[in-house]
Amino acid sequence: MxxxxxxxxxxxxxxxxxxxxLNRQHKLLTAADKxxxxxxxxxxxxxxxxxxxxxELLHTKFPTTPLAVGATAATAATLAGPAGLGTVAxxxxxxxxxxxxxxxxxxxxxxxxxxxxxxxxxxxxEILALSQISDGLGPKESx
Amino acid sequence: MAQPNYFDQxxxxxxxxxxxxNYFDQxxxxxxxxxxxxxxEPGFGERTMDTLSSAKTSITDELMGSETDMDTSNMDxxxxxxxxxxxxxxxxxxxxxxxxxxxxxxxxxIDGGLSLIQSILPDSWEDSVIDFSRSAWEAVSQSPIxxxxxxxxxxxxxxxxxxxxxxxxxxKRLSDVVDVSSLGRTAGIKRAGVTPExxxxxxxxxxxxxxxxxxxxxxxxxxxLEPPKGTGEGKYYINQDKWYKPTTYDGSAWEREVARELAxxxxxxxxxxxxxxxxxxxxxxxxxxxxxxELVASKGAPVSKEKLLAKLGNKINRMDENxxxxxxxxxxxxxxxxLENVVLKDFDGTASGVLKARRExxxxxxxxxxxxxxxxxxxxxxxxGTCVMS
Numbered sequence: 253m254x255x256x257x258x259x260x261x262x263x264x265x266x267x268x269x270x271x272x273x274l275n276r277q278h279k280l281l282t283a284a285d286k287x288x289x290x291x292x293x294x295x296x297x298x299x300x301x302x303x304x305x306x307x308e309l310l311h312t313k314f315p316t317t318p319l320a321v322g323a324t325a326a327t328a329a330t331l332a333g334p335a336g337l338g339t340v341a342x343x344x345x346x347x348x349x350x351x352x353x354x355x356x357x358x359x360x361x362x363x364x365x366x367x368x369x370x371x372x373x374x375x376x377x378e379i380l381a382l383s384q385i386s387d388g389l390g391p392k393e394s395x
Numbered sequence: 396m397a398q399p400n401y402f403d404q405x406x407x408x409x410x411x412x413x414x415x416x417n418y419f420d421q422x423x424x425x426x427x428x429x430x431x432x433x434x435x436e437p438g439f440g441e442r443t444m445d446t447l448s449s450a451k452t453s454i455t456d457e458l459m460g461s462e463t464d465m466d467t468s469n470m471d472x473x474x475x476x477x478x479x480x481x482x483x484x485x486x487x488x489x490x491x492x493x494x495x496x497x498x499x500x501x502x503x504x505i506d507g508g509l510s511l512i513q514s515i516l517p518d519s520w521e522d523s524v525i526d527f528s529r530s531a532w533e534a535v536s537q538s539p540i541x542x543x544x545x546x547x548x549x550x551x552x553x554x555x556x557x558x559x560x561x562x563x564x565x566x567k568r569l570s571d572v573v574d575v576s577s578l579g580r581t582a583g584i585k586r587a588g589v590t591p592e593x594x595x596x597x598x599x600x601x602x603x604x605x606x607x608x609x610x611x612x613x614x615x616x617x618x619x620l621e622p623p624k625g626t627g628e629g630k631y632y633i634n635q636d637k638w639y640k641p642t643t644y645d646g647s648a649w650e651r652e653v654a655r656e657l658a659x660x661x662x663x664x665x666x667x668x669x670x671x672x673x674x675x676x677x678x679x680x681x682x683x684x685x686x687x688x689e690l691v692a693s694k695g696a697p698v699s700k701e702k703l704l705a706k707l708g709n710k711i712n713r714m715d716e717n718x719x720x721x722x723x724x725x726x727x728x729x730x731x732x733x734l735e736n737v738v739l740k741d742f743d744g745t746a747s748g749v750l751k752a753r754r755e756x757x758x759x760x761x762x763x764x765x766x767x768x769x770x771x772x773x774x775x776x777x778x779x780g781t782c783v784m785s
Contacts, residue, residue: 253730256707257753261687264696264746268537270687272530277683279656281757284676286620286653288761291669293623388670 254278295350295385302365302378303344309374314341340368354389362386511536515545516573523602525609526572535572540565548575571659574602609658615665616654617646619672684754691746698749700742707731733759 258278262271307313343364352358362383369379511532512524526532535541540562547558555575559566569575621627621644628647634640646654657663662675711731714724738755742748 253707253710253727253734253756254753256703256710257749257756260698260703260706261691261746261749261753264698264749265691265694266696267690267694268534270690270694272534273683273687273690275530276656277680277687279653280660280676280680280683282653283616283620283657284673284680285761286622287669287673287676291673294669384668385670388668388674 254281291385292350295353295382298378298382298385299347302375302382305375305378306340306344306372309372310340312341314344343368350385350389353386359386517549520573523574523598524572525574525602525605531572535569538565541569544569574605612658612665613651613654616657616663617644617651619663619665620646620650620654620657687750688747691750694746696746697744698746700739700744703749704731704735704739707734730756730760 255278258274262274303314343361346361348358353362365379366383369376511529512521512527515532515536516524535545544555544558544562544565548555566575627644627650629650630645631642632645634643657676660675660679662678663672664675667675708731711724711727714727734752734756738752738759742752
């Protein structure tokens, strides 16, 4: 589909330069698509590792469904303090994927996860890796 | 006084007698044998590699001088033979069977590019050519400014530098395909004892090094872009000498073209994170976007919406004939519907409008990608046009 649209633009303009630029950009967009998919996978893998390490550290299993996350957070947060089990469980249940990290809510979530590193130094490497991905994500411009 | 023991009887024995002092000494090699071992006869493997190595040289020399853009070490033996190389042995065939597709593509691209280059450049410049692809030289041949640059370089480096100062962007493009600076350097050498052959060898060695660096970078980009196992269009081959990396992915012709383009983006780093490399790629793509906007806005001719949709429809219909496309056709139909009903609803009939539509389609497809799903990636990738089959 992209090829046809690019060809149409190239034919309409009629210069080789436009066709060459479109062709080169098409290759870059293809590379970007692949890198984007890999970045998403990398972030999810990072988050998965972070979650697993946090579970091992706190000797618990975090809930995954939104309802269970809410219930855990409500009952345990007040008992265990700001970096306690309920807060952590609620935080981990709130992750909505790598792309979401670019949104204001995602940035806010990441800031809270970074704060968590102070309470649990063992999680710092994974948190740092995830925050690097989050920092690099910006609003996407049309190419 | 210590008591005598069994070992005392050997105390006065000379340490080196020249004769065997124990049973195993008789098997030690003599000095003559040691000397003979220092320079062993080349084994079968070494002799074979020598043959292969000389075959490579002869082919590249015959085709386009002693330096080419073609990596013959990975080329299929059948292709080498087609070029007139000596017939290779079974072992050589095993060593050369890594990338049969590499050879096939390299042949077409280089052959097409070479004839075009020969029509543009003087023969003596052949060794300075960096990019042998036809597409690169078509771009050069169709630009009057590039023609001026080539003429200036023919007249001497002073003239060329003046032209390059006036046309920095074009000079950069020209330097991507031919190493103009090497022409200037070698032209001035008049040291006693230096023959044209010396100059040629020096230039060839420099270019070879440059190409090796570039080929390594392309290989690194291939690695960065390697798709998840079982989802790519290329082939895997086994690394016998790399236990830490048991297989290497050899991408399809299109995937290699993408890697070559990515290699030209300096901010994409091999050891960098995906997100940084993604940002660098997008930055370059945005530079292209700005140039395109400028060119298309000033020169675009009218475009018929009906003809455009018909062309897209034909493309989708042809996807039926290809079994490998899988779910891609369904995705393409959804994209078509989105284009017709949303993106092209208020189409203004200009080339800029088509360019805008393509961007909106790209954004729409990217926006659908909420989570990693290889099936979605493959199907939408084919439908959108990230694969050659579409």
